[in-house]
Amino acid sequence: MxxxxxxxxxxxxxxxxxxxxxxxxxxxxxxxxxxxxxxxxxxxxxxxxxxxxxxxxxxxxxxxxxxxxxxNINHPSQLMMLRTKLLHRQQEEHHQTEALKIVKTLFNIALKID
Incomplete structure (x- = not known):
């Protein structure tokens, strides 16, 4: 820089x-x-x-x-905090993926009904 x-x-x-x-x-x-x-x-x-x-x-x-x-992110408490944040983000991503699958399924069903 x-x-x-x-x-x-x-x-x-x-x-x-x-x-x-x-x-x-x-x-x-x-x-x-x-x-x-x-x-x-x-x-x-x-x-x-x-x-x-x-x-x-x-x-x-x-x-x-x-x-x-x-x-210092090598401190055990910092590492645990970062791992916890990562786990929560992974869980959120999984829930969003599942919700998207449900929305797609419902959309496909709605198209077949019409």
Missing amino acids: YIETHKKKDGSFVTDEARDIAKQIEVLIAQNEKNESGPSTNDAIGKVFEEEHSGRVRCMRLGATPTNTFR
């Missing part, structure tokens, strides 16, 4: 400093063996810019905070 937002329409960087920072980010991304796709305090942006101001998260939307961006 940083790289794209610091380029002009012609593809050149807005400043020499922006170009240098983008090169550092690209090098770190290329060296990253984990291939992380999500935000992290230790990702390429975090390494290049170092620590962000307290309560802020660089390159994220307005309102992003370290707590809601980097929350």
Whole structure:
């Protein structure tokens, strides 16, 4: 995101400093063996810019905070909550599928009566 937002329409960087920072980010991304796709305090942006101001998260939307961006979903209670949400959504989908089958059947019956 940083790289794209610091380029002009012609593809050149807005400043020499922006170009240098983008090169550092690209090098770190290329060296990253984990291939992380999500935000992290230790990702390429975090390494290049170092620590962000307290309560802020660089390159994220307005309102992003370290707590809601980097929350630990590996905690057992978080995992249980996510599993429960997934189970409820799967059950809802199953009920909707069954209801749709009933509606189709009733529609077909109504067509045969007329």
